[in-house]
Amino acid sequence: DVVLTQTPVSLSVTLGDQASISCRSSQSLEYSDGYTYLEWYLQKPGQSPQLLIYGVSNRFSGVPDRFIGSGSGTDFTLKISRVEPEDLGVYYCFQATHDPFTFGSGTKLEIK
Amino acid sequence: EVQLQQSGPEVGRPGSSVKISCKASGYTFTDYVMNWVKQSPGQGLEWIGWIDPEYGSTDYAEKFKKKATLTADTSSSTAYIQLSSLTSEDTATYFCARWAYSSPYFDYWGQGVMVTVSS
Numbered sequence: 001d002v003v004l005t006q007t008p009v010s011l012s013v014t015l016g017d018q019a020s021i022s023c024r025s026s027q028s029l030e031y032s033d034g035y036t037y038l039e040w041y042l043q044k045p046g047q048s049p050q051l052l053i054y055g056v057s058n059r060f061s062g063v064p065d066r067f068i069g070s071g072s073g074t075d076f077t078l079k080i081s082r083v084e085p086e087d088l089g090v091y092y093c094f095q096a097t098h099d100p101f102t103f104g105s106g107t108k109l110e111i112k
Numbered sequence: 113e114v115q116l117q118q119s120g121p122e123v124g125r126p127g128s129s130v131k132i133s134c135k136a137s138g139y140t141f142t143d144y145v146m147n148w149v150k151q152s153p154g155q156g157l158e159w160i161g162w163i164d165p166e167y168g169s170t171d172y173a174e175k176f177k178k179k180a181t182l183t184a185d186t187s188s189s190t191a192y193i194q195l196s197s198l199t200s201e202d203t204a205t206y207f208c209a210r211w212a213y214s215s216p217y218f219d220y221w222g223q224g225v226m227v228t229v230s231s
Contacts, residue, residue: 100173
């Protein structure tokens with residue numbers, strides 16, 4: 001199975017600062033069709049996960065442009081510029097290139 | 113408005129089975145694959161598998177092949193997950209989430225169902 005290693009495990013950020021989360025895959029996530037099935041989800045406390053980024057760098061509808069996904073192959077990054085209070089929660093990367101699909105172990109974002 | 117409405121919390125005895133539902137509304141049920149995700153208390157997310165309601169085809173993560181059975185009823189636009197031979201390891205929240213081949217991501221999620229295994 002593909003292992004997604006997220007770092008850091010937790011992150012404490014001052015409001016208005018930038019946060020960066022890494023997701024490293026044990027295998028390339030580029031599918032044979034050229035698409036990379038790498039997504040980022042945020043799970044706010046007590047809520048269901050919500051989609052932020054799909055296809056490495058595409059923001060889902062309604063997601064602020066403060067969220068920027070990048071990367072290729074096995075290394076991916078989610079950057080959150082100008083962190084706001086509503087950004088707190090646990091961030092997960094997720095891959096659907098290889099069966100079985102897998103989630104990263106999560107990164108907890110806290111506000112200082 | 114797209115909604116995935118899941119059934120209420122369940123308590124199951126060790127060795128028994130429970131069946132959770134996920135009723136879809138606001139879209140054509142057969143246009144999307146339904147996935148299921150497990151979250152143990154205080155832990156991360158685990159993908160269980162998916163069902164294509166149009167064809168009834170399924171795919172499971174290996175560790176859930178003997179634990180979970182995914183079904184769907186197109187007449188009621190409802191997906192189900194049955195968990196069998198319950199153990200304490202099955203105590204968790206279970207989410208449904210839809211996925212389209214043309215838009216390969218989980219754009220809508222159910223609210224989650226807490227399953228507690230207890231004697």
